[in-house]
Amino acid sequence: MTVCRDCCCGNALKHPSLDHDAQLERLGAALAPDHRVRRSQCLDVCAEANVMVVHPTPTARRQGATPVWFGLVLSPAIEQDLIAWVRAGGPGTADIPPMLDLSVIPAPGRS
Numbered sequence: 555m556t557v558c559r560d561c562c563c564g565n566a567l568k569h570p571s572l573d574h575d576a577q578l579e580r581l582g583a584a585l586a587p588d589h590r591v592r593r594s595q596c597l598d599v600c601a602e603a604n605v606m607v608v609h610p611t612p613t614a615r616r617q618g619a620t621p622v623w624f625g626l627v628l629s630p631a632i633e634q635d636l637i638a639w640v641r642a643g644g645p646g647t648a649d650i651p652p653m654l655d656l657s658v659i660p661a662p663g664r665s
């Protein structure tokens with residue numbers, strides 16, 4: 555999983571009610587050791603901060619699965635749904651739960 559942390563995502567001035575460092579730590583702890591959580595610089599969809607991208611497993615990618623982008627990941631409920639979906643296999647393996655599907659955003663450059 556890629557977690558954007560740059561000018562807007564992770565910015566306490568933009569989303570003061572969220573402890574961004576704690577969110578990143580929770581994701582890393584919940585998904586280790588089977589999944590990596592890495593920080594990225596701006597992913598160019600700042601209006602959707604906090605942005606996260608879930609990548610398919612290598613097997614799922616070979617079968618055509620693509621990364622799924624999520625925006626406005628600002629609540630513990632969305633965080634928990636994301637964690638559960640990644641643990642279930644993520645893109646190309648597990649269906650996205652309906653509530654989590656509401657947080658899917660188009661990847662930049664795609665409509």
Ligand code: FES
Nearest residue numbers: 558562563596599
């Ligand atoms: S800082 Fe995350 S999309 Fe720009």
